[in-house]
Amino acid sequence: MRKPSGTLSILAALVFSLAGCAVGVGVGGGVPAAGPHLTPTECRDLAALRTNAPPTMAEHHSELAALRKAGYDPSPWYDPYYPEDLQAAQQLVDYWFKTECQHSQPG
Template identity: 65%
Template sequence: MKASSSRALLPALIGAALCSACATYPAPNPGRNLTDAQCRDLTAIKAHAPPTMQRNANELAALRRAGYDPSPWYDPYYPDDLQAAQRLVDYWYRVECAPPRG
């Protein structure tokens, strides 16, 4: 394979990988930070519904979008960083997930 054809193949592979990731984790609607599934699952969590893996995954995804990173072995800012992310997710929830009043 020529070097030029392998260079042309790389963007196609990256694009395919990104498209498959989009299908697995849908992006929020334009102008929104939370997906409809996250709104639904956060509503269930707030209503003390039984936890499920999907609800927990959606809550963690929202917290990560708000800037929380649970991966460090030692986090000197814990729990402040988690609480800050939770406040931001709560704000997004109130703004984006609240039913229309009328």
């Protein structure tokens, strides 16, 4: 049976996302340093989403942009890897947020 071409790219993104988690994210390891992954706007909006304030459309757009950077593609009509691919991207974005956005976190 032939797989759709989009499935292969999702699988590749998932493998890379999970590889980043397997390296030791949250356990003293980390994603290879390639510069910041999140913009200051994304950091600010992700911090705002972690509060109880009603989210804005801009904050949702920033969250989606960060998830896409982490390898999640919400466009496939049928995603056999959902929700695992979304959860892997969320874990990676959470790691980036913790390591790159300390200045944006309320505290």
